[in-house]
Amino acid sequence: MRALANLNGQIMPLEEVKVSALDRGFLFGDAVYEVVRIYQGRPWLEDEHFQRLARSLEAIRIHGVDLVRLRRRVHDTIEAGQFREAMFYIQITRGTSMPRRHAFPKQATPLELVWVEDYDDGPTAESRRSGVGVITHPDLRWHRCGIKSTNLLANVLANQAAHEAGCAEALLYLPDGTLTEASHSSFFWVQHDAVCTTPGRDNILPGITRALVLGLAGRANVTVREGHLRRDDLPRIDELFLTGTTSEVLPVVQIDGKPVGRGEPGPVTRKLQEVYGQAVREFLARP
Numbered sequence: 001m002r003a004l005a006n007l008n009g010q011i012m013p014l015e016e017v018k019v020s021a022l023d024r025g026f027l028f029g030d031a032v033y034e035v036v037r038i039y040q041g042r043p044w045l046e047d048e049h050f051q052r053l054a055r056s057l058e059a060i061r062i063h064g065v066d067l068v069r070l071r072r073r074v075h076d077t078i079e080a081g082q083f084r085e086a087m088f089y090i091q092i093t094r095g096t097s098m099p100r101r102h103a104f105p106k107q108a109t110p111l112e113l114v115w116v117e118d119y120d121d122g123p124t125a126e127s128r129r130s131g132v133g134v135i136t137h138p139d140l141r142w143h144r145c146g147i148k149s150t151n152l153l154a155n156v157l158a159n160q161a162a163h164e165a166g167c168a169e170a171l172l173y174l175p176d177g178t179l180t181e182a183s184h185s186s187f188f189w190v191q192h193d194a195v196c197t198t199p200g201r202d203n204i205l206p207g208i209t210r211a212l213v214l215g216l217a218g219r220a221n222v223t224v225r226e227g228h229l230r231r232d233d234l235p236r237i238d239e240l241f242l243t244g245t246t247s248e249v250l251p252v253v254q255i256d257g258k259p260v261g262r263g264e265p266g267p268v269t270r271k272l273q274e275v276y277g278q279a280v281r282e283f284l285a286r287p
């Protein structure tokens with residue numbers, strides 16, 4: 001995989017990036033991040049991702065990051081590597097300080113890391129055609145999931161459990177059985193011809209793809225509702241799909257080994273995949 005990094009403004013191969021052991025991102029997960037898809041060399045939904053990054057930085061009180069400059073660095077790095085089908089990752093940490101103390105250091109300069117890597121959509125494109133299986137897993141995360149923080153251990157463990165079960169994702173549920181979102185995706189379900197998803201005010205990440213799909217569903221004359229889905233309700237839904245920056249609109253055909261609806265990608269999911277693809281094509285057709 002080809003990957004080019006930009007560490008505090010300096011472009012270098014990703015393998016050459018060195019970060020201090022005293023960096024608070026490394027020690028405490030005191031950091032936030034973003035992942036953005038690049039189609040034909042052009043970052044997709046870039047404004048929305050930078051706006052969410054600004055909100056995450058504000059929420060954890062990392063100040064002094066020049067996001068206009070950071071965006072320029074991203075573009076310089078894409079240009080330097082002549083990336084076409086790719087994605088970029090941004091991570092901002094609170095920086096380095098000595099000695100190790102939990103409270104914010106009086107003086108620390110945020111570390112600004114970006115990298116751009118080639119992205120092969122082939123395997124995901126195949127999953128988009130066939131649909132994937134998921135498991136359900138307890139949601140063991142903290143109460144600030146609206147912040148895109150690098151504290152991802154609960155997500156990592158849930159996703160690992162999915163992989164060990166031969167599945168693509170884990171749908172997370174609260175102690176009362178309410179499903180929230182997935183380990184690195186948002187989810188929607190279809191019931192009585194309406195597309196439903198967990199309310200944005202709940203303790204979930206405000207997915208950029210989720211917001212786009214909500215808008216596209218309206219445009220495609222599909223009724224949209226926010227609501228709650230519990231594990232007990234799963235046998236009664238018609239369709240379920242995941243959304244995310246690289247997965248786009250990904251049909252789920254099995255949950256915990258049981259078929260969703262008829263066990264194949266459903267018509268509403270297919271329709272939304274179509275309008276999603278159209279939105280990307282329209283974006284790429286713009287000068």
Ligand SMILES: Cc1ncc(COP(=O)(O)O)c(C=O)c1O
Nearest residue numbers: 184185186205207208209244245
């Ligand atoms: C917990 C969680 N929910 C949802 C998403 C999807 O968000 P987006 O559509 O912005 O990629 C992600 C992406 O990383 C995530 O980590």
